[in-house]
Amino acid sequence: MSATGSAQPRLERLKEILAVLADLGHAEQILDWDARVSMPHAGAKARADVAATLAEFSHRRFVTDEVGELLEQLTAEEDPDTADGALVRVTQREWDRERKIPSDLAGEMAQASGVGVAAWDEAKLSSDFAIFRPHLERQLELKHRYLACFPEADDPYDVLLDEYEEGLTTAQVEEVFGRLKGELVELVERHRDDAVADLKGPFPIAAQREAGRLVLEAFGWDPRSWRLDETPHPFASKPGAGDIRLTTHTDERDITSLFSTMHEFGHGVYEFDIDRSFARTPLGEGTSSAIHESQSRTWENLVGRSAGFWRWFYPQLQGLLPEALGGVDESSFVRAVSAVRPGLIRGDADEVTYGLHIILRFELERELLAGTVEVHDLPDVWNARMREYLSVDVPDDAHGVLQDMHWSAGLFGYFPTYQLGNVISVQIWRRAVDELGDLEEQFARGEFTVLREWLREQIYRHGSRYAPPELLRRVTGSGIDPEPYLEYLHAKFA
Amino acid sequence: MSATGSAQPRLERLKEILAVLADLGHAEQILDWDARVSMPHAGAKARADVAATLAEFSHRRFVTDEVGELLEQLTAEEDPDTADGALVRVTQREWDRERKIPSDLAGEMAQASGVGVAAWDEAKLSSDFAIFRPHLERQLELKHRYLACFPEADDPYDVLLDEYEEGLTTAQVEEVFGRLKGELVELVERHRDDAVADLKGPFPIAAQREAGRLVLEAFGWDPRSWRLDETPHPFASKPGAGDIRLTTHTDERDITSLFSTMHEFGHGVYEFDIDRSFARTPLGEGTSSAIHESQSRTWENLVGRSAGFWRWFYPQLQGLLPEALGGVDESSFVRAVSAVRPGLIRGDADEVTYGLHIILRFELERELLAGTVEVHDLPDVWNARMREYLSVDVPDDAHGVLQDMHWSAGLFGYFPTYQLGNVISVQIWRRAVDELGDLEEQFARGEFTVLREWLREQIYRHGSRYAPPELLRRVTGSGIDPEPYLEYLHAKFA
Numbered sequence: 001m002s003a004t005g006s007a008q009p010r011l012e013r014l015k016e017i018l019a020v021l022a023d024l025g026h027a028e029q030i031l032d033w034d035a036r037v038s039m040p041h042a043g044a045k046a047r048a049d050v051a052a053t054l055a056e057f058s059h060r061r062f063v064t065d066e067v068g069e070l071l072e073q074l075t076a077e078e079d080p081d082t083a084d085g086a087l088v089r090v091t092q093r094e095w096d097r098e099r100k101i102p103s104d105l106a107g108e109m110a111q112a113s114g115v116g117v118a119a120w121d122e123a124k125l126s127s128d129f130a131i132f133r134p135h136l137e138r139q140l141e142l143k144h145r146y147l148a149c150f151p152e153a154d155d156p157y158d159v160l161l162d163e164y165e166e167g168l169t170t171a172q173v174e175e176v177f178g179r180l181k182g183e184l185v186e187l188v189e190r191h192r193d194d195a196v197a198d199l200k201g202p203f204p205i206a207a208q209r210e211a212g213r214l215v216l217e218a219f220g221w222d223p224r225s226w227r228l229d230e231t232p233h234p235f236a237s238k239p240g241a242g243d244i245r246l247t248t249h250t251d252e253r254d255i256t257s258l259f260s261t262m263h264e265f266g267h268g269v270y271e272f273d274i275d276r277s278f279a280r281t282p283l284g285e286g287t288s289s290a291i292h293e294s295q296s297r298t299w300e301n302l303v304g305r306s307a308g309f310w311r312w313f314y315p316q317l318q319g320l321l322p323e324a325l326g327g328v329d330e331s332s333f334v335r336a337v338s339a340v341r342p343g344l345i346r347g348d349a350d351e352v353t354y355g356l357h358i359i360l361r362f363e364l365e366r367e368l369l370a371g372t373v374e375v376h377d378l379p380d381v382w383n384a385r386m387r388e389y390l391s392v393d394v395p396d397d398a399h400g401v402l403q404d405m406h407w408s409a410g411l412f413g414y415f416p417t418y419q420l421g422n423v424i425s426v427q428i429w430r431r432a433v434d435e436l437g438d439l440e441e442q443f444a445r446g447e448f449t450v451l452r453e454w455l456r457e458q459i460y461r462h463g464s465r466y467a468p469p470e471l472l473r474r475v476t477g478s479g480i481d482p483e484p485y486l487e488y489l490h491a492k493f494a
Numbered sequence: 495m496s497a498t499g500s501a502q503p504r505l506e507r508l509k510e511i512l513a514v515l516a517d518l519g520h521a522e523q524i525l526d527w528d529a530r531v532s533m534p535h536a537g538a539k540a541r542a543d544v545a546a547t548l549a550e551f552s553h554r555r556f557v558t559d560e561v562g563e564l565l566e567q568l569t570a571e572e573d574p575d576t577a578d579g580a581l582v583r584v585t586q587r588e589w590d591r592e593r594k595i596p597s598d599l600a601g602e603m604a605q606a607s608g609v610g611v612a613a614w615d616e617a618k619l620s621s622d623f624a625i626f627r628p629h630l631e632r633q634l635e636l637k638h639r640y641l642a643c644f645p646e647a648d649d650p651y652d653v654l655l656d657e658y659e660e661g662l663t664t665a666q667v668e669e670v671f672g673r674l675k676g677e678l679v680e681l682v683e684r685h686r687d688d689a690v691a692d693l694k695g696p697f698p699i700a701a702q703r704e705a706g707r708l709v710l711e712a713f714g715w716d717p718r719s720w721r722l723d724e725t726p727h728p729f730a731s732k733p734g735a736g737d738i739r740l741t742t743h744t745d746e747r748d749i750t751s752l753f754s755t756m757h758e759f760g761h762g763v764y765e766f767d768i769d770r771s772f773a774r775t776p777l778g779e780g781t782s783s784a785i786h787e788s789q790s791r792t793w794e795n796l797v798g799r800s801a802g803f804w805r806w807f808y809p810q811l812q813g814l815l816p817e818a819l820g821g822v823d824e825s826s827f828v829r830a831v832s833a834v835r836p837g838l839i840r841g842d843a844d845e846v847t848y849g850l851h852i853i854l855r856f857e858l859e860r861e862l863l864a865g866t867v868e869v870h871d872l873p874d875v876w877n878a879r880m881r882e883y884l885s886v887d888v889p890d891d892a893h894g895v896l897q898d899m900h901w902s903a904g905l906f907g908y909f910p911t912y913q914l915g916n917v918i919s920v921q922i923w924r925r926a927v928d929e930l931g932d933l934e935e936q937f938a939r940g941e942f943t944v945l946r947e948w949l950r951e952q953i954y955r956h957g958s959r960y961a962p963p964e965l966l967r968r969v970t971g972s973g974i975d976p977e978p979y980l981e982y983l984h985a986k987f988a
Contacts (some may be wrong), residue, residue: 046733
């Protein structure tokens with residue numbers, strides 16, 4: 001038998017196991033989507049049990065000696081430059097990490113996440129940090145147990161980053177954020193009082209929904225595959241090939257739902273456009289959190305806050321919202337929806353202040369994990385830091401430390417990828433404009449296909465085939481570089 | 495160690511395994527609920543993969559030698575009159591059946607069900623039996639493979655019935671249905687032309703929803719635990735303790751949504767009121783399909799079509815639907831919503847014709863399985879039989895053989911339990927009236943708590959602790975008996 005011939009049954013066996021694991025992952029996604037969109041509140045405890053059971057099953061099935069041996073043999077046999085070689089590489093990386101964790105810890109983490117999110121939800125509703133506190137303490141305890149499985153790490157935070165962003169180190173984040181922080185603080189100070197139109201609502205819910213629908217249709221939306229729901233915190237999910245779910249948040253008092261919808265479309269289209277032959281394998285999802293976020297930011301900001309986009313869409317939006325927007329001209333509107341306005345909520349932040357919200361979370365996560373900030377002091381520290389970076393006063397914890405669900409779900413090391421996504425989005429955008437010419441002219445005609453196809457070709461279809469640094473280098477010729485992003489901000493707000 | 499002492503660790507080990515299996519079952523329920531309520535159409539293929547994987551995992555985990563040995567030891571040790579003894583009995587029964595089936599067949603059946611339901615959905619939409627035909631043939635092939643695992647059965651159909659209704663035999667169904675069939679045909683003939691008010695719509699959707707909400711609130715609805723959605727085919731689901739989901743179908747052209755809502759409430763309240771200490775065990779769900787259906791029929795028909803209920807609710811419904819109902823008096827309305835009107839659709843059938851829809855399906859299932867009716871002849875046979883029993887002409891397959899989803903999901907042996915549920919509902923109702931006195935007076939004041947509490951005490955809280963014949967005997971002192979049901983129908987339509 002040839003080398004290829006002997007490798008084939010092993011590869012098929014591995015793919016068979018990975019397909020089952022992908023199915024379990026899809027089940028977990030449905031459970032999560034349902035918990036956030038549909039589940040009655042009292043179902044949270046039972047749901048956490050189900051999530052824990054699935055996580056533990058899935059973990060046990062993955063970290064077997066059989067999988068380890070298959071990977072070892074296949075690493076020697078498969079050409080790393082092929083998709084199958086990439087599959088082996090990505091799976092090996094996952095296996096190496098998961099193998100270090102006991103399966104029951106995997107189950108406990110899923111359980112704590114289910115219970116924690118429900119408690120956070122309640123705490124946020126009543127703006128009562130005391131309800132959340134024991135759950136955050138539990139998450140930190142679990143995180144320390146998790147990190148103890150990786151004694152070889154230079155910096156424990158590297159372990160957390162690496163889960164979402166292959167190869168990213170704390171030192172690299174510090175370097176990028178260090179470069180950004182001073183510039184962003186300065187930009188905020190310079191532009192916080194820029195005179196812009198004051199957009200006054202109400203912006204009726206039905207009209208906002210219709211606007212979202214029109215934009216999604218123009219971006220390329222297929223009702224056979226996509227759905228859109230309302231949640232307090234928008235997100236996107238793919239619980240199976242051909243099943244793309246976005247959520248948005250519509251509030252009569254502002255028009256941000258449209259930007260949330262475009263943001264989540266970016267996540268959705270990335271997942272939708274992945275090569276279908278990667279379905280039910282670890283290659284069948286976006287390669288990292290930061291690359292994912294770069295795409296949501298592309299559609300939200302680089303497309304959705306561009307002058308060209310609004311040349312096309314503003315007349316339609318005015319038609320839908322005549323009372324609120326009838327007296328606001330197009331360029332005033334475009335400036336208003338981009339204005340630098342320090343605020344309390346990360347999710348509502350403009351492109352300049354956004355990074356400072358992230359830097360604050362990055363710092364606090366590291367301090368919590370190091371024990372230099374205690375959980376019970378967290379609200380005070382949060383509020384002081386918000387004052388320092390953004391000169392805003394936090395009126396209550398619901399608008400402060402309780403605003404994001406991430407820590408309740410045990411997501412530490414995730415926030416930095418949001419800001420790196422912003423940085424990367426501009427790097428990729430430059431390349432797109434170099435190759436495709438004036439996109440704004442196309443947007444002004446309501447045409448987005450050329451951009452979407454280019455992104456599909458360059459990024460989306462590859463799924464996780466290329467590690468994030470390699471993908472970025474293939475597309476832009478460079479590593480993560482904050483300069484294009486800073487130039488973009490300076491130009492935009494000049 | 496005492497006998498009790500030595501049994502305890504084994505019982506705990508069994509419960510631990512069963513809790514995990516219950517979690518997997520809950521995950522399957524969520525996937526199913528989602529597929530029917532939320533899933534984009536193109537997600538069906540991936541969803542079928544997930545369902546197959548979970549079914550196979552779950553099956554493999556259950557049919558182990560370890561579980562078999564635990565059960566053998568516990569059967570000897572546990573007092574059968576305790577809840578733990580019942581748990582062992584119920585689990586043993588399940589294990590004996592599942593152990594006979596290969597795990598990969600369990601997976602294949604789940605897969606075929608996911609794919610089959612999606613195909614049926616499409617076939618029904620375009621009223622094209624040809625789309626559905628290969629899937630029905632596949633289901634029958636799988637059913638024969640399944641039945642081949644039970645060579646000892648006297649009648650293979652007994653095996654199918656037993657899955658939904660412990661101890662029920664084909665002979666028993668034939669006896670009950672034999673007694674009903676002639677009487678029902680005669681009742682239909684006698685009353686099909688009864689003069690009743692013609693309820694004319696439109697019945698606006700929002701008003702129907704508000705009516706449903708008011709009734710559910712009076713029945714006892716807690717928004718922390720319950721939700722209500724729209725689906726073409728109403729159903730109820732409990733994907734975890736404290737998580738009760740009903741669906742209904744609202745159509746402007748008739749007011750049946752209210753009856754669907756009350757029907758599904760009956761399923762939901764049974765599941766909701768099960769002793770919480772049974773959660774994550776096989777005792778934590780209703781004991782059988784027929785007992786379940788007896789409760790949905792109780793709330794839909796015995797409560798929801800009673801004179802007392804409408805004395806309370808009709809003024810409110812008139813207030814919500816003034817144009818449609820302003821000119822219809824209460825007693826005309828009550829007669830109209832119960833009128834014997836032979837029609838095409840089982841789900842819309844009155845209390846008299848309903849049984850004939852079921853008898854037709856029972857007969858056809860047996861003929862399909864025996865091969866005396868071929869799948870490609872099924873539409874013709876269906877239509878001829880509808881003509882014979884109900885004197886109606888079937889205009890197309892969407893309103894004929896394609897109307898129900900059951901066969902697409904491989905549910906054979908299920909339909910009979912619907913009609914047995916009708917029969918049982920009246921047996922239990924008589925006992926309730928004997929003990930509680932005039933319920934209609936309470937309903938007329940919008941009070942349903944006394945009935946609900948009695949049902950909870952007698953039936954709901956026990957979950958699957960008692961096999962259906964035992965439960966029925968405990969409550970009514972008798973086995974399944976069609977006479978009270980026939981007397982009820984004769985009296986109601988006299």
